[in-house]
Amino acid sequence: MINIGIIGCGHWGMNHIRVFSALEGARVKVCCDSDLSRLSMLHKAFPAIATTTDYGKVIGDKNIDAVIIATPTATHFKLVKEALYCGKHVLCEKPLTVREDEGACLREIARKGKRVLMVGYVFLYNNGIIALKEYIDTKKIGKVFYLHFTRTNLGPIRDDVDVIYDLASHDVAIATFLLGKWPLEASANAGFFLRKRIADTAFVTLRYPENVLVNIHASWLDPKKIRRLTCVGDKKMAVWDDMDMSEPIRIFDKGVVKEPFYSDYGEFHLLPREGEVVSPLVKLSEPLKKQDAYFLECVNNKKVPLTGADFGRRVTGALESIQRSVKNQGRAQKIR
Numbered sequence: 556m557i558n559i560g561i562i563g564c565g566h567w568g569m570n571h572i573r574v575f576s577a578l579e580g581a582r583v584k585v586c587c588d589s590d591l592s593r594l595s596m597l598h599k600a601f602p603a604i605a606t607t608t609d610y611g612k613v614i615g616d617k618n619i620d621a622v623i624i625a626t627p628t629a630t631h632f633k634l635v636k637e638a639l640y641c642g643k644h645v646l647c648e649k650p651l652t653v654r655e656d657e658g659a660c661l662r663e664i665a666r667k668g669k670r671v672l673m674v675g676y677v678f679l680y681n682n683g684i685i686a687l688k689e690y691i692d693t694k695k696i697g698k699v700f701y702l703h704f705t706r707t708n709l710g711p712i713r714d715d716v717d718v719i720y721d722l723a724s725h726d727v728a729i730a731t732f733l734l735g736k737w738p739l740e741a742s743a744n745a746g747f748f749l750r751k752r753i754a755d756t757a758f759v760t761l762r763y764p765e766n767v768l769v770n771i772h773a774s775w776l777d778p779k780k781i782r783r784l785t786c787v788g789d790k791k792m793a794v795w796d797d798m799d800m801s802e803p804i805r806i807f808d809k810g811v812v813k814e815p816f817y818s819d820y821g822e823f824h825l826l827p828r829e830g831e832v833v834s835p836l837v838k839l840s841e842p843l844k845k846q847d848a849y850f851l852e853c854v855n856n857k858k859v860p861l862t863g864a865d866f867g868r869r870v871t872g873a874l875e876s877i878q879r880s881v882k883n884q885g886r887a888q889k890i891r
Contacts, residue, residue, distance in 0.1 A: 557581050557851055560613035560643075562634060563625035564588035564597055567648055567675075571623045572601060574847045581851055587613045614638045621671075621854055624648060627715035632657040635672065639664045644671040646850045650724045651867030653716075655875055655891070658868030665864050671853045673860040674867035676728040680845040682837050683795050683803035687786065688733050690793060690806065697790025697810075701768040702730055704784050707777035717754040719745065719877050722773035727873050728862070729784065730761065730769045737869055738763050741876040742887040748776060759877055762887075802834040 559575050561568055564586050575581045585605040588594050594606040607613065614622055614637055621644040624634050632652045638645050639661065651674045652658045665672035678684055690696050704726040713721050731737055738761040745754035759771040782797035792807040808830025853860045860866075876888040 557620045557854055558618055559583045559621055559623060560616065560619040561586045561623045561625065562588075562610045562613055563623075563648075564590070564593050565625065568623070568625035569597070570843055571625060571646075571847065572597070572604070574841070574844050575623070576601065576604075578844070578848055578851065580855070581847075584619060585613055585616065610634065614641045614643055620644060621646065621850075628653060628720060629715055632661065635661050636664060639668055639670055639672065642668065642670065644850075644854045646673045646675060646847070647867075648675045649677075649728070649867070650674070650716075650720055650871050650874060651864070652871055653720075655868055655872035658864065658871050662864035662868055669857070671850070671858070671860065672864040672867075673850050673853060674862045674864070674870075675846060676725065676862045676866075676870070677842045677846050678725050678729050678797075679732050679862055680842040680849065681797070682840055682842075683797065684729060684732070684784075686804050686835060686837050687784070687793055687795050690791075691733055691786070691788075692735075695791060695806075696786060696788030696793060698765075698788055699734065699767050700787045700789065701770065702733070702784060702786050704729070704769070704771045704773075705781045706783075707772065707774040708780040709777060710775055712749065712755065712775045714753070717745070717757075717878075718773050718775050719743070719754060719757050719759070719881075720874055722775075723757055723759055723771050723877065724870060724874055726769075726771045726773070726784075727761070727870050728866075730763070731866075731870070732861075733786070734763055734767060736764045736767075738769065738873055738890050740887045740889050741873060741880050742885055743877045743880040744885045745881045746776075754881065757877075757881070761873070761877075761890075800839065803837050803839075804835055806833045806835065808832070 575583050583604050587607050587610045622638045624647040635645050635647050706722045740762050743759040746756035749755050755776050756774040761769040784795040786793040794805045873890050876890045879888045
């Protein structure tokens, strides 16, 4: 039995409490939050779980094996570091840290202490994304030309990070997972429509190896909630729509073919090719439940997670490069 402590009982923290409380082999023993009214509500819903406003009582408890950190991003580095030094396994909500060098520091602490450090990039445990990766890996899509992400909604508007760290971080993680490679450079522009220092809208372009382009539109200031990815390959095209419960994946047998044009110049015409549209069966399941169960598996088997410390560090490095591009009026920035 893995005893769990949860720090941060907001939206995601409460979801972790619900999920871990239902997972076999795990027991949520204590939860921490600075909001007393939130802790009171939590106690009514889960009376067997102890509550505290002192996070030190969670990471310092010798009976706690693993800690879930679902607090504002700026607090992640301090909390994760202290939890690792106390010998805890850690699942931290994304992004792991604000700066890449902080992530590198946490990676080394986890490695030396032989602790599991995992980052909660929950969309990598989404069955639709997993199915799309299989289509890409088996070359059914063909050579990938580009990915286009749209991740918009009217809010929720955060105060601790901008829309790049909040929303675009998901898509950097998804693109890297799907392509199996890390981006080489980033260029981006952002809008500061609501506040002067926190971007609420961003248009990001990442260049991956083999000249694959990834475009991301992320916004807190949009009339409709959209979570959509378009993947264009030289054989087929695919669309993942997280808001479509009946057909989250659609595969389009469409593309462009080169028809020879027999002239003295040996030219060719580029003609669109139309084919059938297939909606493969995707079994629906809760991504957070899959993610949290996978975390328990990694702890039990001393396994390095898919979204481990180094993954989290490198995503943050890409986010830093995106923000540098914004500050430099969209000029491309290398990603280390």
